[in-house]
Amino acid sequence: MKPSTAHITACRRCGARICWALTTANGRRQPVDAEPTKAGNLAVMQGPDGVLYVRSITVARPxxxxxxxxxxxxxxxxxxxxxxxxxRARRNSGVRPAPWQARP
Incomplete structure (x- = not known):
């Protein structure tokens, strides 16, 4: 099965065809190549809500x-x-520690 054209977009850096999918582990967005491949380590599916979901192919679920x-x-x-x-070194932009002073 291939992703629908509604899910396919282009990578901003290289221009390749990709799909954005939500990970089943933590719900974060992950870019996935739009072309299916047997060398891949991800399983992608379209949920009933129309959103793409991705999971890792593991020994437990190969x-x-x-x-x-x-x-x-x-x-x-x-x-x-x-x-x-x-x-450049990252500059700290916080509050400097100051000695505590009692107010009169």
Whole structure:
């Protein structure tokens, strides 16, 4: 099974076709390659609410159900270089500790 065209979008960094899915473990969004592949370690399915859900293929649950397709996480296949981190040291922007003084 393939994702519907309503779920497919382009990666902002490399332009590849991806789908955004919610993880079943914690409900966070994860980019997934739109093309199914047998080398993938994720199982993606469309829920009854129309949202894509993704789960990891593990030893405990290695089977792919008929309503799921096998895919790769896009972070593993993105061809764009990783974002650069700032070389400057991060500045602390908090309250400086001050000695406690009693008010008169």
């Amino acid at each position: 089977e792919i159900r008929p309503s799921e397709w096998q895919a790769m996480p896009h972070h593993a296949t993105c061809t764009a270089p990783p974002p650069r981190r700032s070389s």
